[in-house]
Each structure stands twice: as structure tokens, then as C-alpha cells.
Amino acid sequence: MAQTKKLLRSLAGETLPTPPVWMMRQAGRYLPEYRATRARAGDFLSLCYNSDLAAEVTLQPIRRYGFDAAILFADILLLPQALGADVWFVTGEGPRLSTITGAEGLTRLKGKDDIHDHLAPIYDTLRILTRELPSHTTLIGFAGAPWTVATYMIAGRGTPDQGPAHALKTADRTIFEALIDLLTEASIEYLSMQVMAGAEVIKLFDSWAGSLNGEDFAKYALAPAKRIISELKARHPGLPVIAFPRQAGEAYIGFAKETGADGLAIDAAVDPHWAARHLQPDGCVQGNLDPKHMVTGGPALVEETRAIVAALKTGPHIFNLGHGITPDADPDNVHRMLEAIRG
Ligand code: CP3
Numbered sequence: 001m002a003q004t005k006k007l008l009r010s011l012a013g014e015t016l017p018t019p020p021v022w023m024m025r026q027a028g029r030y031l032p033e034y035r036a037t038r039a040r041a042g043d044f045l046s047l048c049y050n051s052d053l054a055a056e057v058t059l060q061p062i063r064r065y066g067f068d069a070a071i072l073f074a075d076i077l078l079l080p081q082a083l084g085a086d087v088w089f090v091t092g093e094g095p096r097l098s099t100i101t102g103a104e105g106l107t108r109l110k111g112k113d114d115i116h117d118h119l120a121p122i123y124d125t126l127r128i129l130t131r132e133l134p135s136h137t138t139l140i141g142f143a144g145a146p147w148t149v150a151t152y153m154i155a156g157r158g159t160p161d162q163g164p165a166h167a168l169k170t171a172d173r174t175i176f177e178a179l180i181d182l183l184t185e186a187s188i189e190y191l192s193m194q195v196m197a198g199a200e201v202i203k204l205f206d207s208w209a210g211s212l213n214g215e216d217f218a219k220y221a222l223a224p225a226k227r228i229i230s231e232l233k234a235r236h237p238g239l240p241v242i243a244f245p246r247q248a249g250e251a252y253i254g255f256a257k258e259t260g261a262d263g264l265a266i267d268a269a270v271d272p273h274w275a276a277r278h279l280q281p282d283g284c285v286q287g288n289l290d291p292k293h294m295v296t297g298g299p300a301l302v303e304e305t306r307a308i309v310a311a312l313k314t315g316p317h318i319f320n321l322g323h324g325i326t327p328d329a330d331p332d333n334v335h336r337m338l339e340a341i342r343g
Pocket of ligand 1: 023024025026027028029038044071072073074075076077093094095142144158205207324
């Protein structure tokens with residue numbers, strides 16, 4: 001049967017008259033209905049592990065805006081938690097985790113196959129969504145890429161420059177690489193279960209890829225993505241994957257081809273004309289409106305949206321933001337963006 005879901009057509013390499021669209025963090029605090037459901041759940045992590053409510057918040061932006069894709073409501077830090085790390089969120093500040101500073105922190109973690117009991121509610125969320133989503137909406141599953149997840153596990157929190165992770169990489173490369181390997185293999189098991197539970201596309205978020213340079217980028221961003229993507233595709237032939245090595249700059253070039261990704265998500269710093277020339281020949285490009293426009297709105301929002309659509313219209317494109325929509329965004333600006341894309 002010919003593929004009718006727009007997002008899957010773009011990922012298969014088709015150039016469509018209007019690009020499919022979704023937004024990173026589309027289920028989030030800028031929506032009053034999200035805030036209400038989160039309050040019912042109690043806190044953010046309880047919401048992630050409550051399959052009915054997690055499915056509900058996944059659906060909220062689909063109902064409100066009719067996006068072409070729904071992304072599973074969960075977090076990249078659920079996998080470290082399943083591996084045995086302590087994870088909690090401090091309201092207004094962000095995530096906190098137990099830290100990994102050496103060999104003993106690593107040996108305390110579980111094995112790659114011991115994560116599924118803990119993550120069972122996430123698979124249930126996907127099963128609910130396969131029943132509830134409109135037939136033209138694509139369901140996206142995801143994980144953090146090993147480097148990005150490792151930066152949180154090593155530092156115990158988000159860091160502006162990923163300093164602690166770079167320090168461990170220098171001080172004890174064996175332990176650092178063992179952590180990257182464990183996360184790579186555990187991500188394969190986690191994502192493979194997501195596909196079996198109904199995820200039609202997988203996205204790998206490497207939010208901190210931009211702080212890896214040269215050889216480190218090749219070893220800790222590119223190689224793990226390649227291993228995860230090739231193993232997932234071996235297990236699930238035809239599975240489309242979107243890679244997001246955020247702030248990779250020049251290193252975006254060739255990333256899709258070398259890792260086997262079907263789509264490459266780009267951040268807002270990338271010139272879309274440059275992306276059309278250097279990235280689109282290798283496959284679908286996803287991006288890349290600056291999320292600040294969702295706060296400020298006005299003519300600049302419409303002009304920027306149209307400029308991105310125009311720059312990427314001669315190749316496969318999924319419209320998205322360059323990073324997640326922020327809590328201070330105006331929900332009406334999302335309608336204005338959609339109007340500018342779809343007319
Ligand atoms: O709508 C979606 O995009 C799907 C759900 C999703 C969340 N986090 C929900 C969330 C996804 C795909 C993520 C990915 C994620 N989580 C990343 C990679 C993408 C990126 O933003 O770079 C990272 C680095 C995390 C870790 C994380 N989770 C941080 C640093 C924070 C705190 C910062 C913040 O925005 O508050 C979170 C919390 C988080 N994850 C929220 C949501 C909706 C906000 C929590 C709340 O409701 O209070």
C-alpha cells in the first residue's frame with residue numbers, strides 16, 4: 001500500500017508541496033491543558049510513568065493543532081533511571097541524578113537487558129497511542145543519544161559546557177567508554193521495544209553533540225548513532241530514524257549518510273539554504289525555526305517560517321523548530337506558524 005502519512009513520505013525521500021510539521025516539546029508547559037494534566041499526575045516523572053496521562057498529554061497538541069506527528073511523552077533521563085541511577089526533577093531548575101565519577105558508579109548500574117520492567121509504562125503509553133491517534137498522524141519514539149545521556153549521568157545535572165563529562169573522558173577513558181557502550185546497547189533494547197509497542201519512527205536526541213570536536217565527535221556522537229541505527233534497522237527493516245546531533249555545525253555534513261539516518265534534524269543556527277545544499281542531498285532535513293519566535297510572534301515569525309519552507313522546498317523537509325518550544329511561548333503563535341506553512 002502506498003504510504004499516506006506525510007511524515008513517513010518525507011522521511012522516505014519524497015519532496016511534498018507543503019512539508020509535514022511537528023514541534024519538539026509540543027506537549028509541554030506552554031499549554032494550559034498540559035499544566036492541568038501534570039498537576040493531576042503530581043509531578044513530571046509521575047506523569048511520564050502514568051501511561052493514560054502520558055498518552056493524554058501526547059494527544060493534546062495533536063487535537064489543538066493537527067500536527068503530522070505525535071512524539072511519545074517521556075524523557076531521555078528515564079533510561080538512566082531504568083539502569084539504576086537516581087533521577088529527580090527540581091521544579092524551576094531541571095534534572096538531578098546520582099553522579100558517576102569512576103568505576104564503582106558504573107558497576108552499580110544494571111545490564112542492558114534489565115531495563116524493561118522499569119520502562120513497561122512507557123511501552124504501554126505507545127500502545128495506547130497507536131489506538132488513539134488519527135490515522136494520518138505518525139507516532140515518534142525516542143531516546144537520548146549516549147553522549148548526551150552520559151553528560152547528565154556523569155555530572156548529575158545539566159551543565160552549560162558538559163565539563164564533568166569531558167573531564168571523566170580525559171581522566172578515565174576506559175570507564176567513560178564503558179558508559180557510552182552500555183548506553184548504546186541499552187538504547188538499542190529500549191528503542192527496539194518502543195518500535196514493537198507501536199513507534200513508527202525513532203528520533204535520537206544528541207542535544208550536546210556540539211561540544212564534541214574532531215575525533216571525539218566521530219567516536220562518541222557519530223559511531224554510537226551509527227551502531228544504534230544499523231542494529232535497529234537490522235531488527236526492524238524499513239524503520240525510519242531521525243538523528244539530531246544538535247549544534248554539530250560543519251559536522252552535520254555527511255552525518256545522515258554515515259549513520260544511516262533517514263532524517264537529520266538541525267538547530268536554528270543553521271542557514272536553511274546551506275542545509276538545502278549540503279544536507280538535503282543525503283535525505284530529509286528537519287527544522288529549524290528558532291523557538292524564540294513562538295514567544296515573540298509578529299511578522300518575523302511568519303517571514304522566518306516562510307523563508308525556511310522556501311529554502312528547503314526542493315528536497316524532502318519536515319518543518320520543526322530548531323529546539324524545544326519554551327514554557328513562555330504563546331499557543332496562538334503555533335497557529336500563526338501553521339498558517340504560514342500550510343496557507
Ligand atoms: O513533547 C516532546 O518533545 C516529547 C517529550 C520530551 C520531553 N523531553 C518532555 C519534557 C522529549 C523528547 C524530551 C527530550 C529531552 N529531555 C532532551 C533532549 C531534547 C532537548 O531538549 O535538548 C533533554 C536534554 C531532556 C532532559 C530534560 N528534561 C531537561 C534538561 C529538562 C528540564 C528543562 C525543562 O525544559 O524544564 C527536562 C524536563 C522536561 N522534559 C519537560 C518536558 C515536557 C518539562 C518538565 C515539566 O513539565 O516540568
